Amino acid sequence: MILTVTPNTALDVTYTVDGVDWDGVNRVRVVHRRAGGKGVNVARVLAALGEDVVVAGFGGGLTGAAIEADLSAAALPTALTRIRDESRTTVAITTAPQTPPTTAGPPSPGPGEAPASLGPGETRASPRPGEAHGSPGPERSHASPGPGEARGSRDTPAPAPRTALFNEPGPEVTPEELGRFMATFQDLAARADAVVLAGSLPRGVPLDLYATLAQGARDLGVPVIVDCDGAPLRLAPAGRPSILKPNAAELAGALSPGSPPSGGVAAALAGAEALRRAGGEAVVVSMGQDGLVAVTGEGSWRARMPYAVPGNPTGAGDALVAGLARGLVRQTPWPERLRAAAALGAAAAATPVAGDVDLRIYRAVRDEIGVEPCPS
Template sequence: MILTVTLNAALDVTYEVPGVAWDGVNRVSGVHRRAGGKGVNVARVLTAFGQDVLVTGLAGGPTGQAVEADLEAAGLPHALVRIAGDSRTTLVVSDPGTATLFNEPGPVVTPEEFARLVRHFTVLLDSAEAVVLSGSLPRGVPLDAYATLAAIAAERGVPAIVDADGEPLRHAPGGRPSIVKPNAEELARAVPGGGPEEGAQALRGRGAEAVVVSMGAEGLLAVTPEGTFRARMPYKVEGNPTGAGDSLVAGLALGLVRRSPWPERLSRAAALGAAAVAAPVAGDFDRQVYDDIRPQIVID
């Protein structure tokens, strides 16, 4: 089982529009509402590959109840920790070729609620082959939360992947995760100066076993104990990039539990990221695009 952790769970709302008039009236051609947050999106992709998953994290209030109801409707096993605050809603406005994301900050989490999450997480690790720690942190959660959780997993021999930004990303390597997965902009903020490879090496120097940097249509850079790899994409996929990083992380998680060689891990992850761009909603991916693009990805 792969355990995914979403500390800032959300109800994701996606509006599809033929073209946005930001100073006028817009008619929405399609609406999607579903449980979200990066770990939930990862779990959806893993389930599509037949992988056993368990979704955990923090959820509360009416929005948290809606998140739980959607997880149940989707057949995604979950063990969320209830909190007093109301979970957030996110909004994506998607028109052809672009997507604009509005993220609410999320609820305020008390120290007692976070301590309960840590205890709960520790118990769930007994059945986990790998853990994914991803997404923003709600207010009140310590900025080193992912480092704390990754360290607990490492002590129990469970490999962890961290996908975060800002201070949570800067702290994450201290927990000795198996993989840290920033995109190029997140990496530049965490390690100012130098290029992606230098930044990735710096995060490895702080404790991460491997660092995989997503670079959109330019593919992936992976700095690992077995060397440095580049995954080069054969063409650019147009669409909604929201959730592409989550699909990519799902591919890396599959590689961890299947003990795949790095070139295989990276080709699967890069193909899933591209295929997610072709899907209208985060957590989905276009299987035809995945099957077409994966064999064409070049690993150096």
């Protein structure tokens, strides 16, 4: 069993719209409501792959009850600690063409086309460079332009999909509620094959919570993956996690708070090595169009997609973490583990809602992802 911990669970609401008019009324074309948060999304992907999971975290108020009900409907075992305060709601607004393009398989790259993003953070709220455009939509039924219409405008492709996220801060957790959660975690971790600690922290919870939980699991001999940012990421290495999984921006923010991130593979490798020296056994950094890098005790590698997979990047990093967790439990070699994780990230980007993966795309691209050693 893989235990996923989401301290700041959420009810995720995704609106799909044709465009956003910030000064007018917007009509929502499609609405998705489901339990979310990074660890919940990881659990959904693992369950889709046939893994046994348990979802832990906090849940409060009517929103918390809705989260539990949705997880139950999805047949995901839960052990949420009930709290007095209301759990948060997150809103994602995604612009997408009404008629998505259809292809028999993953698209081949055109000249100069950038590979797909393998992680979420660096493009959480904007399209990735080089992403394929959506369908231009239906044409006019007549060949001639109407009065004042520019000739040929009907052939203009629709803009690439864009996603904006709105995250509430989360509930306030009391010391008594935190104590009950810690007892639940200790019991579940003792029965787990691996633990995933993911996402932001609610108010009232110490910033070193992930370090404490990671250390507790490691004391039980259970490997741990941590996916977070900010102060929790800076403090997490003290708990000796098996894998830390930031994206490039999160890594830069943890190492040099307030400084502009320095991009590139060399910067990611150097930052990952710094987190390893601080206590993490391995560090995997997602870098958008540059793929991902892993720095481990067995060596360093880089994985890259051979072509772009357009879509919604929200949840791609969570799917990537699910692949890492599965590989950790199965003790697969690092190159194979990274290849599967990257393929799951691409398969998640091809779906409209975080927590879903297109297994057809996962199987199609997995063996085509290039993994190469990085010089030490």
